[in-house]
Amino acid sequence: MRLRADHFDRHIKNMGQDTLWRRSYACACISAESGSPDPKHALCRGKGRIWDDPVKTVIGVPSQTTSAKMIAAGLWEQGDMTIVIPRSSPMWENGGRYDRLTMLNSTDVxxxxxxxxxxxxxxxxxxxxxxxxxxxxxxxxxxxxxxxxxxxxxxxxxxxxxxxxxxxxxxxxxxxKFTEYYLFDQFPSDRNEHQGVQLPKKAQLRKWDLFGR
Known part of the structure; x- marks a missing residue:
């Protein structure tokens, strides 16, 4: 059996969630002595990270069994979310920790x-x-x-x-407001390809309000 990555990507496009993705970078205001960001730096506002302009993409949301496994392993916080990143998304190649994701299909009060x-x-x-x-x-x-x-x-x-x-x-x-998360971590994997076909990736998101806490 051969995985049809294009079919999977098409399924995610039809069933997934519209998202704004902002790629993250470490800010150059980090102190070489303490490793802490400058709390008065206007660009990162003391967070130690800066972000690109948003890029619209589509992600998938897997079954709740994935969340249950993370909860059992003690790696889950209330409000966390698991996503599937299809190969057609720019996040597949360049997504990383502390990226910001704004969900355009859900809101919080x-x-x-x-x-x-x-x-x-x-x-x-x-x-x-x-x-x-x-x-x-x-x-x-x-x-x-x-x-x-x-x-x-x-x-x-x-x-x-x-x-x-x-x-x-x-x-x-x-x-x-549109629900916002940051990319907490990608699930470790040594199988990002299957006989030359690039497989979708999974990642764990955490509520943006918890960033830096």
């Missing part, structure tokens, strides 16, 4: 306090949707619902016309 006009008034992601923005009346302490701002791809918030939070006020923003 977020709710964050922000301060209008502060240097920290920025989201660490571009929201899929914004469902509510409100702040407290300084006298009655009752909630005031306002208009939704626009948010750029790098999380910069821009307010338009209408009822908006006063400058200096703390407001709450709630909405949804």
């Amino acid at each position: 977020f709710s964050l306090p922000l301060t209008r006009g502060a240097v920290t008034e920025k989201l660490p992601f571009k929201p899929a949707t914004i469902t509510r923005v409100f702040w407290l009346d300084p006298l009655t302490r009752l909630t005031i619902d306002g208009v939704f701002p626009s948010v750029s791809d790098d999380g910069v918030i821009t307010w338009g016309s209408g009822l908006t939070p006063p400058v200096g006020a703390v407001y709450s923003m709630t909405g949804t």
Whole structure:
């Protein structure tokens, strides 16, 4: 029996999940003495890694038996995910640890306090949707619902016309964001090829919120 890699790739394309993949690189701000990144470096923001612009690709999600094996081995954290990388994906050749993956077919709810006009008034992601923005009346302490701002791809918030939070006020923003992971590890394998046919690879993802913890 001969594996038809092109048939498998076509199956993943039809049944898989749309994903944005960002290749990861170690940042050059790492200290030669301590091995720690510069916490004030603007490019990596103290994370010690930088990432390419996103590339759209498709990945597969295997059966839950794979996750069960990882749980039994003690190599699994709550929220982890296993993926299959087809040969047609650029991740097959160049995917590596700490790459970022944004799942375009799933979202998580977020709710964050922000301060209008502060240097920290920025989201660490571009929201899929914004469902509510409100702040407290300084006298009655009752909630005031306002208009939704626009948010750029790098999380910069821009307010338009209408009822908006006063400058200096703390407001709450709630909405949804695309689920994001980082590539925690690829499963070790010495069989990436089968009689000259390049086999799909499996990898373990971890929630992006846990990166660096």
